[in-house]
Amino acid sequence: MFWCAGNKMSGGFGRMVLVAAALVMLGGCHRDNSDQQMNLNGITVDDDIMSDRDNFVGLPNPFVQVDSLEDAEKAFGKKIPVLKFIPSMYNPNPDIFMMNETEMVQFIYSSLDSGERIVYRVSEKFSPELLNGDYNKYAINRTLMINGRSILVKGNGDGYKTAEWAQGTLNLCILSDTPLTEEELKNMIR
Template structure:
């Protein structure tokens, strides 16, 4: 009787293993099993200097002359016939300045902020967003161009004064 129970248990285990591993292995060459990954090409082109970025974007950029203390320019990029972007860094902190043709929000910052305000800087109306009294995002339109200053999106921003100083240092009346 013990032999019959042992043989029955072994048979059940063998059938269980067979059932669990009965699926045929996926063929890597099977086109129905392959997932097509389509990537959108990166539109940003690294530029050696601002003149190259302006030439690629198709306009003369209006840049801030005042940058908060400790920040240095790390890169200049452009999107053909559209946008100039300058990235400034101070350790792990980052400021991204953008200018583009048109009047859309060009910031690329889609975070939700608790504080949404409007500042008047000269004759400009600037929308500022942030948390805890700090500004993470400033956007405005001047002439035929949109501008954005994004500071550590979702992280620690800058004081209003630093943002106002950056914007005030620009000659946006000629933009």
């Protein structure tokens, strides 16, 4: 039995009305999903929403790639000390990026075969700790004297993953995916 607006419906006629009402409701709830697609999170999103993705406003990328060391020095406003040695497994021609035009210069040396990288950063604005940006805990945290400079190095028993130091008004750091030996660091740092 079904009560509808105070009237009692029973029998075959009442069931037919209920089935018809259910079909109408289901038909009204159906949606053609041909104009939808899955986003990266697996959520179905209308094409109308997805068409706005080109107008998405987010945080601007502070890094701009420059073509050469000379271009980086011109933008930075001073001579940039470069690494004097790069291990042979890395491309000796780095990708060079400027952060916010003059805040930092970043050199990325990519491995020729494994995807590993050495990142070398130079800045007047950022302290060595901020410039480094590596907040991992390492078993080794000590200071080496290399070419008359105090170099703070961090790593584990297999070598050093970070090195940071000051040189005049500049702060510098090296970050490496593959641990570097003390000898490699001595060869790299001027």
